[in-house]
Amino acid sequence: MNKRTLPPLFKRWCQLRYACTNPNMDNWYYNGGMGISYDPSWETYQQFESDIITTLGLPVGNKNCLGRIDRAGDWTLNNVRWYTRKELSYNRRDNDRVTYKKQTRPLKEWAEHFNIPYATAWSRYNSYGWSFEEAMEIKKRG
Numbered sequence: 001m002n003k004r005t006l007p008p009l010f011k012r013w014c015q016l017r018y019a020c021t022n023p024n025m026d027n028w029y030y031n032g033g034m035g036i037s038y039d040p041s042w043e044t045y046q047q048f049e050s051d052i053i054t055t056l057g058l059p060v061g062n063k064n065c066l067g068r069i070d071r072a073g074d075w076t077l078n079n080v081r082w083y084t085r086k087e088l089s090y091n092r093r094d095n096d097r098v099t100y101k102k103q104t105r106p107l108k109e110w111a112e113h114f115n116i117p118y119a120t121a122w123s124r125y126n127s128y129g130w131s132f133e134e135a136m137e138i139k140k141r142g
Helices: 008-021 045-055 085-090 107-113 118-127 132-137
Strands: 065-068 080-083 097-100 103-106
Touching (some): 008 045, 008 065, 065 085, 097 107, 103 107, 107 132
Antiparallel strands (some): 065 080, 097 103
């Protein structure tokens, strides 16, 4: 079986295992390097596949990226779900997370919610020191 014909779930299984165990992988620092591991029963692909399909089902539509719910938690059945690529990008460690009206979201997601370009929101909030409300709700200052 060549690399291009591998099932997506098999690729993800390989990626998560290598990210937790192989210091030569680019994303190892944020996984194995931080003590993140995976469920020992997932040592075999058959068990991983069975757990995911039985509990989460196969990916549907654009929700086809398997990711951790809690970025600080291990790769376990209780800590994974299907995401869209966009949702998964919001779950990155390097996102600025902001709490507004008791909801915590990445600044990028808030900017999208308020229909403001992310670069504008980031500059207003981080560089200019505007309050979150000013950065998100005021289109033009002055």
